[in-house]
Structure formats: structure tokens, C-alpha cells
Amino acid sequence: MRIKIRHETHYVLEQAARRAMQYLRLTPRNDRNQRVGNWSISGPEKLTQWLDGFGNVVHFASEHTDHNDLKIVVEGEVETKETNGVLPLDDGLPPGMFMRPTPLIKCDEVLGAFSDELKGIIEKDGELSFLHALMAALADEVTYESGQSTVACSATEVFERKKGVCQDFAHLFIAGCHRQNIPTRYVSGYITNGAGDPASHAWAESYVSGLGWVSFDPANRQCATESYVRLAVAYDYATAAPIIGVRTGGQGEQMNVNVQVDQVQVQS
Amino acid sequence: MLKNFFDEMHAESGEVREPYETYSAWLHSTQVDELVRCHEQADLIFRRVGITFNVYGADGGVERLIPFDIVPRIISASEWELIERGVIQRVNALNAFLHDIYHDQAILKSGLIPPDLILTNEAFRPEMLGLTLPHHVYSHISGVDIVRVDEETFYVLEDNARTPSGVSYMLENRQAMMRLFPDLFAKHRVAPVSHYPELLLETLSSVAPKGNSQPTIVLLTPGQFNSAYFEHAFLAQEMGIELVEGQDLFVDEGYVYMRTTRGPRRVDVIYRRIDDDFLDPLAFRPDSALGVPGLLAAYRMGNVSICNAVGGGIADDKAIYTYMPDIIKFYLAQEPILKNVPTYNLRRKDDLAYALENMEKLVVKEVHGSGGYGMLVGPASTKKQVAEFKEKVKADPANFIAQPTLSLSTCPTFVDQGIAPRHVDLRPFVLSGRQTKVVPGGLTRVAMEKGSLVVNSSQGGGTKDTWILEGANARTRR
Structure with a gap:
């Protein structure tokens, strides 16, 4: 599928900032299941591209002059391939590292017990069946609702409230998998259609021995399809965040995000 | 004398051990009044130099002098030869280990270390994966803590691969001793330590990006409220490099620059004395104001060297420590020269x-x-x-x-009651760049309280000058 993306993030400040610096994880990964074409980032005064330890393309963006507003626009096309949610076996990252309980994905007894209820499936039908069952159970248990959580909410906090958005679902799924010793990581990206915010999205990937990384999107109760574009993989939201910034001066920030993700109809 | 402890000056038979022969004779011929006078003078010297240390938790972190003891710790040439080979071996193995776990992870694949001990460790930094450092060195400065329990046995207590402090005491203690006891230095061939800053500068230069032979080096400090600020200022001055704080540096187009009165100047090597967490607020702790936004980008692009490297803290993990003998055998195919404490x-x-x-x-x-x-x-x-x-x-x-609980060796120490044995350890400073080197000496820490085994300065420990006696065929080096 050819997917056209335009993602605009616009910061407006009441009081001007003197300097601003950001890491932007806004460039899709070139993988077996997706090829990136004509990708561009514009807006910030200066941009330097580098690769982080997870292999994500990152830009260091900096603004050195006084500014009241800052606009970051990424756009381009990605050609995706349907792989039934399965990704290459080895992308150079040891699966075992995605067992780390960061503060956002740390499992507690309540969430652990929820995951344990399903663990019988692992022995009976294998890990893959467990992962599908956990995805479905979370989708049943937790309601998709925006405005009930922030990006700083941990999986356990969200599980108490039973309400959250895509990154919360991803965190919950990761914590539930870690409980059963299944390496699982966070993915940020785009989706052409799905729950809530139509475009900017997050889901998870679990490492199934013998098969490789398999993607699960508990917010949409499905494995990733060719409608999904992967931006970055990491432990959790904090390490995969599309934009992390600091600035000197400046107050009264307003952020407006506009994302368009469309399938390109190929004329034959 | 405390029973059951090895004493550095007196053998079990009561005889004076060889390295202390000359010193012991001098001590016996010196009046206690004279020692008291020297002790007071030492106190004055250190106050004038301004060498202080913040102690956390004590009276809201007041600055105070670390007690300095006027009785030196003396180590023979042959003892030192063993320690030197041992610490160089350990640091080389540690660097090979760190390079491996951030690249191929052969040691994990071999099954020697449980992978989860590394991979889920908080000190394992994914930011370092696949980044190849000059000479594959991560711990450029290591402060290996060694204790002695008998004539032959030295144990390594910790490797301290995360910016160890204390080297300024090694240098200042020697200066003070030379002023207080010039006659003793005339009677002993004590190996000099004063070239440490020069060696440190050489080490830092040797790991500059892309083999740059004229690198600009800075010392990055968290600021004057840090407990080791004195040492940061001291070392920067001794090496003739700028002492900077995070706000003095910025990143542009993937390079690090220092703000100067004559405009921005590119920085190649950062000798940092701040923790990983505070290096770059965009990559590590977002609330940190100490670091430099964008530093990780410049680092991963290979445009700046950070000493010690990010992610080396995992070598300090005390659970990893238990595997050190295996790590030495795995990477160097050698038997460990210095022992690990059974853990x-x-x-x-x-x-x-x-x-x-x-x-x-x-x-x-x-x-x-x-x-x-x-x-x-x-x-x-x-x-x-x-x-x-x-x-x-x-x-x-x-x-x-x-x-x-180890029976740390004791060393005669000047206390209120006169000269009495107190427990000591030893921290030599190992420098790794193109080569791995150690200055003959180190920081001897002493537990000033009778019977105490805790030598940490944060817990009231003091320091001594450490004399490595040169062998008959030692090269002279000044």
C-alpha cells in the first residue's frame, strides 16, 4: 500500500523563547515491510540527522533566534507490504533488552494477576495465542478515551482508571507480556484508519521465539497491517517519543497537531 | 596493636617490615611534640589550599576538610609491580567487556553471564548500542579500590569506572608531605606522582574523534555545589584546559562548541564529572539543567568523545563484579592477577x-x-x-x-593518643587511552576511628600520602 503522510506540529508561545532544541523521531524506518520515499522534515532553523541506539532515525533540531512560534512539518510517502504483523527475525537488537521494566511499563500485582489469568494459554496453545488473548482482554477491559491520561501515565495508573489512549494500551500490553517473560517493545507510527486520533499512533511488538517480532495493536484489537507505518521502536513512550524538546525562555505554549495519513490510489 | 589484622609496618613477629625500615627508625627518633607540630602544620596547609569536601547529610552538606594523616602508606617496588599489573589487567578486561556488551555481546551468547543481568540492568544504556569508541575504551579513568588482608593477598573491592574522584588528594597529599618532611624524601626513593595531570591530558587527547592530534579538551563540572568541585577546578588548572558547565557548551550541526569571549570554539573531548543522567536533557533526565541538549547526537555521530564513556556504569554494578574473574579470562585469556572478594x-x-x-x-x-x-x-x-x-x-x-567482613590491613596513623593502627585501603588511578597506564601511587584512605572498616571520606575517613618505593633499577622520571 502506498501511504502519503503529512504531519504538522505547530507550537505557539505567548512569550517568545530565545532558543529551542529538539530530538525528532519522525522519520519512518526502512524495513522489510516498509520502504520510505521522498521524506522531508522542515520548519526548524537547523536539522542534523543521526541514528539512536535502537536504530531509529532522529533529527536534532535547533532554533537559535527569538521565536513566538515553531512549526515542524514532516511529509512523504511510504510503501508498505502486508506481512500479517510479522517482522524480520533479527534487526540487530537483542530481544532480551526489551524486558526492562521502565517506570512507564512496570507491572504491579494487579496488572500481573490480569496477565496471569491468561498464562495457561501459553502452555496449551503457545505464546502467539496468549498474545492475541492478552490483546483482546485489554481491549475489553480498558476503554479508549482521550483526555483521561497524559504521556507521563504509567501502565499501572492507566489500569486503575481503565481508560486511556493508544500509548496507554501499548504500555499495558508490554507490561502484561513482561509478566510472562515475553520480550515486548513500543512502536510509534501512523495508521490510515483506526480508533481515536486517526493518524498518530502507537502499538507494541512481541518477540515470539522461532517467528520473530510480531506486532499487536491492543487499541484496535488487531495485528498491524499494511495500513501501519512504523516510525520508531524503543522501550516505551518516553524513549520513542516523536518530539522531545527543551527551550530557553518562552511561556504560554499552545500546541496544534495536524496529521493526514492517506492511502494513495495507484492508477493502473 | 590490633590483633588478627595484617599491619603494613609491623610483621606478626613484631619486626618492622622492609618497606618501613627507614621510616620506622625516623619515627622512633622523632619526638611526639614534633609530630603534633607537623600535624597542625598540615592542617594549615590544607586550609590554605582550600581543599574541602562536601559531606551529604551532615549539617546540610557543609564543607569540611578531609582528615589528612601525616604517616605515609609505604609500598615496596615488588608489591607495586603486582598491583600495577593487576589493575591494568582489570581495566583492559573491563573495557573489552563494555565494548562487547554494546556490540556483539559474545559474552552473553557464551552463557558466561546471564543475559538479563546485563540487558535489563538500569545501567545498561541502549544509547550506546553500536557506537564504536576510539581505541574501544569506555573507562578512561578508573579508580580501582584495593584492600590488603595479608602479606600476599590483595583484593579488588570495586573498579569505579564512573568518574572516580580523589586524585587531587593523591597530588596534594604528596605536595604537603614534601613540604613537611623534606628529610624523609631525601632518605627514601619515592616514585613521583606529579606527572598525573600530564598523563591524564595525554590520555584524553589520545581518544579525540577521528585521530585529531590537536584536540580541544574541556572539563565538564556540575558546578561549585558538587562535593568534588575543588578537584574539578584543580585538574582543569593543572591540565591547562577550560572548566565548563553545561550552559557553556552547545551543539550545532552535530558538533559541540564552547562559548568564549572570542566566539564559539569547537570541543573535541569532554572530561565529564557529571553522571550519565545529566549529560543531555533530551536523551536522559529531562529535568536536568546541568547538561547539553544535543550532546548525545554529537556523540553518536562520532564528533565528540566523552570521558568516561556513557554506559560504563554497568561495569560498576556489584552483581557484575562477581563475574570479573570470568570476564578477565574470557577477554584476555589470562588468570586474574588480583583477587575478587568472595561475593x-x-x-x-x-x-x-x-x-x-x-x-x-x-x-x-x-x-x-x-x-x-x-x-x-x-x-x-x-x-x-x-x-x-x-x-x-x-x-x-x-x-x-x-x-x-574483610580484615583490612592497618597502617600506623597519627591520632589523639599518638601513633595507632587504623584500617586502610588503596585507590590507584588507571588511565586508558591508546595505552593503559598507572601513576605509581594512589589515594590511601584511612578509617580514623578505632576498629572502623569504613574508609569512605563521606563517612568520616581520612587520607594518607602513598609512597611507592622505587626499585634499584627504576628509571628516574621527573
Whole structure:
């Protein structure tokens, strides 16, 4: 599928900032299941591209002059391939590292017990069946609702409230998998259609021995399809965040995000 | 004399050990009044130099002098030869280990170390994956803590691969001793340590990006409120490099620059004395104002060297420490020259049961702890303290290791009652760049309280000048 993306993030400040610096994880990964074409980032005064330890393309963006507003626009096309949610076996990252309980994905007894209820499936039908069952159970248990959580909410906090958005679902799924010793990581990206915010999205990937990384999107109760574009993989939201910034001066920030993700109809 | 402890000056028979022969004779011929006078003079010298140390938790972190003892720790040429080979071996193995775990992870594939001990460790930094450093060196400056328990046996207590401090005391203690006791230096061939800053500068230069032979080097300090600020200022001055704080640096187009009165100047090597967490607020702790936004980008692009490297802290993990003998054999195919302290890894069930049963005899430490904080010295603690610590251990056993209480050697020390034995350790400073080197000497720390085994300056320990006696065929180096 050819997917056209335009993602605009616009910061407006009441009081001007003197300097601003950001890491932007806004460039899709070139993988077996997706090829990136004509990708561009514009807006910030200066941009330097580098690769982080997870292999994500990152830009260091900096603004050195006084500014009241800052606009970051990424756009381009990605050609995706349907792989039934399965990704290459080895992308150079040891699966075992995605067992780390960061503060956002740390499992507690309540969430652990929820995951344990399903663990019988692992022995009976294998890990893959467990992962599908956990995805479905979370989708049943937790309601998709925006405005009930922030990006700083941990999986356990969200599980108490039973309400959250895509990154919360991803965190919950990761914590539930870690409980059963299944390496699982966070993915940020785009989706052409799905729950809530139509475009900017997050889901998870679990490492199934013998098969490789398999993607699960508990917010949409499905494995990733060719409608999904992967931006970055990491432990959790904090390490995969599309934009992390600091600035000197400046107050009264307003952020407006506009994302368009469309399938390109190929004329034959 | 304390029984059952090896004394650096007196052998069990009561005879004076060889390295101390000359010194002992001098001490016997010197009046106590004279020693008292020297002790007071030493105090004055250190106050004038302004060498102080912030102690956390004591009176809101007041600055105070670390007690300096006028009786030197003396080590013979042959003893030093063993220590030197031993610490160089350890640091080389540690650097090979760090390079491996951030690249191919051969040691994990070999099954020698449980992979989860590394991969899920907080000190394992994914930011370092696949980044190849000049000469594959991560720990450019290591402060290896060594204790002695008998004539032949030295144990390595910790490797301190995370910006160890204390080297300024090694240098200042020597200066003070030379002023106080010029006659003693005339009687002994003490190996010089004063070239340490020169060697450090050489080491830092040798790891500059892309083999740049004229690099600009800076020392990055968290600022004057840090307990080791004196040392930061001292070393920067001795090396003739700029002492900077995070706000003095910025990143542009993937390079690091320092703001100067004559405009921006590119920085190639950062000798940082701040923790990983505070290096770059965009990559690590977002609330940190100490670091430089964008530094990780410049680092991963290979445009700046950070010393010690990011992510080396995992080598300081006390659970990893238990594998050091295996690490040395795995990477260097050599037998360890210096021993590890036998250590109970409390993530193992049997070890945990033993430790809980015998805690009053053991030293228990947090795996990520340092500076003598968060540890229990069983024999020196009350029943209540032991009971409380047991609860802490039970709550998170994998966070602790336990070791037998070592019979640290004693060294004669000047105290209120005169000269009395006090327990000591030794921290030589190992420098790794193109080559691995050690200045003959180090920081001898001494527990000033009778019977105490805690030598950390944050816990009231003092320091001594450390004399390495040169052998008959030693090269002269000034």
C-alpha cells in the first residue's frame, strides 16, 4: 500500500523563547515491510540527522533566534507490504533488552494477576495465542478515551482508571507480556484508519521465539497491517517519543497537531 | 596493636617490615611534640589550599576538610609491580567487556553471564548500542579500590569506572608531605606522582574523534555545589584546559562548541564529572539543567568523545563484579592477577538465605551504590540496624550483594593518643587511552576511628600520602 503522510506540529508561545532544541523521531524506518520515499522534515532553523541506539532515525533540531512560534512539518510517502504483523527475525537488537521494566511499563500485582489469568494459554496453545488473548482482554477491559491520561501515565495508573489512549494500551500490553517473560517493545507510527486520533499512533511488538517480532495493536484489537507505518521502536513512550524538546525562555505554549495519513490510489 | 589484622609496618613477629625500615627508625627518633607540630602544620596547609569536601547529610552538606594523616602508606617496588599489573589487567578486561556488551555481546551468547543481568540492568544504556569508541575504551579513568588482608593477598573491592574522584588528594597529599618532611624524601626513593595531570591530558587527547592530534579538551563540572568541585577546578588548572558547565557548551550541526569571549570554539573531548543522567536533557533526565541538549547526537555521530564513556556504569554494578574473574579470562585469556572478594549474589536463592542468616557478620551493599551510602557493615551495626537492613534486602534481594567482613590491613596513623593502627585501603588511578597506564601511587584512605572498616571520606575517613618505593633499577622520571 502506498501511504502519503503529512504531519504538522505547530507550537505557539505567548512569550517568545530565545532558543529551542529538539530530538525528532519522525522519520519512518526502512524495513522489510516498509520502504520510505521522498521524506522531508522542515520548519526548524537547523536539522542534523543521526541514528539512536535502537536504530531509529532522529533529527536534532535547533532554533537559535527569538521565536513566538515553531512549526515542524514532516511529509512523504511510504510503501508498505502486508506481512500479517510479522517482522524480520533479527534487526540487530537483542530481544532480551526489551524486558526492562521502565517506570512507564512496570507491572504491579494487579496488572500481573490480569496477565496471569491468561498464562495457561501459553502452555496449551503457545505464546502467539496468549498474545492475541492478552490483546483482546485489554481491549475489553480498558476503554479508549482521550483526555483521561497524559504521556507521563504509567501502565499501572492507566489500569486503575481503565481508560486511556493508544500509548496507554501499548504500555499495558508490554507490561502484561513482561509478566510472562515475553520480550515486548513500543512502536510509534501512523495508521490510515483506526480508533481515536486517526493518524498518530502507537502499538507494541512481541518477540515470539522461532517467528520473530510480531506486532499487536491492543487499541484496535488487531495485528498491524499494511495500513501501519512504523516510525520508531524503543522501550516505551518516553524513549520513542516523536518530539522531545527543551527551550530557553518562552511561556504560554499552545500546541496544534495536524496529521493526514492517506492511502494513495495507484492508477493502473 | 590490633590483633588478627595484617599491619603494613609491623610483621606478626613484631619486626618492622622492609618497606618501613627507614621510616620506622625516623619515627622512633622523632619526638611526639614534633609530630603534633607537623600535624597542625598540615592542617594549615590544607586550609590554605582550600581543599574541602562536601559531606551529604551532615549539617546540610557543609564543607569540611578531609582528615589528612601525616604517616605515609609505604609500598615496596615488588608489591607495586603486582598491583600495577593487576589493575591494568582489570581495566583492559573491563573495557573489552563494555565494548562487547554494546556490540556483539559474545559474552552473553557464551552463557558466561546471564543475559538479563546485563540487558535489563538500569545501567545498561541502549544509547550506546553500536557506537564504536576510539581505541574501544569506555573507562578512561578508573579508580580501582584495593584492600590488603595479608602479606600476599590483595583484593579488588570495586573498579569505579564512573568518574572516580580523589586524585587531587593523591597530588596534594604528596605536595604537603614534601613540604613537611623534606628529610624523609631525601632518605627514601619515592616514585613521583606529579606527572598525573600530564598523563591524564595525554590520555584524553589520545581518544579525540577521528585521530585529531590537536584536540580541544574541556572539563565538564556540575558546578561549585558538587562535593568534588575543588578537584574539578584543580585538574582543569593543572591540565591547562577550560572548566565548563553545561550552559557553556552547545551543539550545532552535530558538533559541540564552547562559548568564549572570542566566539564559539569547537570541543573535541569532554572530561565529564557529571553522571550519565545529566549529560543531555533530551536523551536522559529531562529535568536536568546541568547538561547539553544535543550532546548525545554529537556523540553518536562520532564528533565528540566523552570521558568516561556513557554506559560504563554497568561495569560498576556489584552483581557484575562477581563475574570479573570470568570476564578477565574470557577477554584476555589470562588468570586474574588480583583477587575478587568472595561475593554473595543475593539474586541467587541460596546466597540470599545465607546472607539473611549471617548478616551480622557480613558487609551488604546495594548493587548500584557508591561512596559508602546504602551499605551495612554487620559487625559494626546494632541488632536493630541489622534487622532493618534485612527487611530492605528481603524487599528487593537482586538489588544487593553481600561479602564477608574483610580484615583490612592497618597502617600506623597519627591520632589523639599518638601513633595507632587504623584500617586502610588503596585507590590507584588507571588511565586508558591508546595505552593503559598507572601513576605509581594512589589515594590511601584511612578509617580514623578505632576498629572502623569504613574508609569512605563521606563517612568520616581520612587520607594518607602513598609512597611507592622505587626499585634499584627504576628509571628516574621527573
